Amino acid sequence: MNSEDLLYAMALQHIPNLGDTTSKKLIAKLGGAKNVFKEKRSNLLKIDGVGQVRIQELNESRHFKAAEEELKFIEANNIKVHYFQDKNYPEKLKHCLDGPIILFSKGNIELDRRRVISIVGTRKISAHGSSFCEEFIENLAVLDPVIISGFAYGVDITAQKAAVKNSLQTVGCLAHGLNQIYPKSHKKYMAEIEKNGGFFTDFWSTDNFDRNNFLKRNRIIAGLSEATIVIESAEKGGALVTADIANSYDREVFAVPGRPADKYSIGCNNLIKAQRAHVLTSVADLVYILNWELNEKQQSVQKQLFVELEKDEQKIFDFLKSSGKTELDLLALNCQFPTFKTASLLLNMELKGAIRPLPGKLFEVI
Missing domain, CATH: 1.10.150 (DNA polymerase; domain 1)
Incomplete structure (x- = not known):
């Protein structure tokens, strides 16, 4: 242009x-x-x-x-400009009717032919949520996705710091111009993020800082990504707005379930109950729903990191490993489980990437 x-x-x-x-x-x-x-x-x-x-x-x-x-x-200030009709405009965002006509960026952002996911959630992340987020991204690193978030307190900065730690590209979507940073305490993370990633915004340096900017910014987080993950959220919050926008774009949405009594699990649980998000308990869930193709190295690491089987699942897995391809009813008989329970366990194991179904109600270990 x-x-x-x-x-x-x-x-x-x-x-x-x-x-x-x-x-x-x-x-x-x-x-x-x-x-x-x-x-x-x-x-x-x-x-x-x-x-x-x-x-x-x-x-x-x-x-x-x-x-x-x-x-x-x-x-x-060496700011890059991305016009919605130009090649350097993010491809996934081009398909969003309300995507900005002009986007501004700083850093070294490269999204072409990349797996791109966004991770969002409450600004008051719990110790459990923080631990899950960090471990999830560590296990995800072998797949080399780009991590998008809002550079805010809580889940956002936890995800982006974990991405930097695991040498993943990460992009912060800002609710203000590139002449400032919010929160100011996060300024110390900017240099590392710009080395492998950077920042996007559609706000000008002259735009007033306003709370409504955050809601407007959320469409960019959702639009850049093939999937949006909500780690923790109260009954209401910006992360749920991002999830709604992602659903409106026909993108996949995932939510981490939590105990009903936990305040910052209510939003995630409600998304799942309303069937507006897939349950996310491990990287295997993400890989399965998004149908990501894995190379040989990634498949090997997936088996080591992603498969965490329950006691009854392990019993079925061990039988399949020793006996090879086995039909559902025979599995139920040998493992001494009712058929309906065996079928349920097999589905969970399939979602975890431990087994795969074959024609004729047969199953085998991956």
């Missing part, structure tokens, strides 16, 4: 209440941001979602002045 086209696109983004969805509609209809400003008022009024007030804003020179100043800031 040349500098003139970028200026017009920035001016369009600066118009209040126009929105990314309407802006994209105008650009698609008229062939570019510049053409939106040049088009006759009568023709603009024929486009759905465009009213008199918005058209009037197109004549305001202040939008171009603001765009020129922001471009100076961008150039002075």
Whole structure:
């Protein structure tokens, strides 16, 4: 995108209440941001979602002045610009109607042909939640995914620190311009994250810091990812908003179940009960639902790290390992379990990646 086209696109983004969805509609209809400003008022009024007030804003020179100043800031601070029609715009975000027309980034972000997941949750993460998050990402490292989060307190920073520790690329999506950082205490993590990852935002350096920005930011977290994982959440919270947005984008959502009495498990449990999230207890659950193809090394590590069998599951696993392919009823008979229980155990073991079903109700160890 040349500098003139970028200026017009920035001016369009600066118009209040126009929105990314309407802006994209105008650009698609008229062939570019510049053409939106040049088009006759009568023709603009024929486009759905465009009213008199918005058209009037197109004549305001202040939008171009603001765009020129922001471009100076961008150039002075080595900020990358991603226009929604350009190749450097994140591919998964291109498929989101309300994705920003322009995204800004810093660091060394590389999302092309990568597995990308987001991890979100409460800012008041428990010791159990922190331990689960860290262990989950450690076990996930062999699959080399990109970890997306919001760089906030709690689950977000726990996930991103764990990603850095395990040499995974991680990206923080910010609810403000790249001239500041929130929370300030997380500034010490920025350099390490920018070495292998970085930061995305669609906010300008002149945008006011507002709580509503966080909700708007959540669409980028969900849009960048093929799956969103909620580690812990109260009955209400920003993580649940991100999960809802991910569902609206037809992306997979996972939630870590917890005890009903735990305040920060209620949100996750409700997602699962409402069938708006898959149960996540191990990396195997993620691999299975997303149907990730594993190379030989990854399969080997998966068996070592991901398969944690219960006592009854282990009994079936040991029998299959020694006897080879076995039919369901014969498994139930030899392991001395009712058939219905055996079928349930086999399903759990399949989800964990320990066994696989074969035609004719046969099962074997992977």
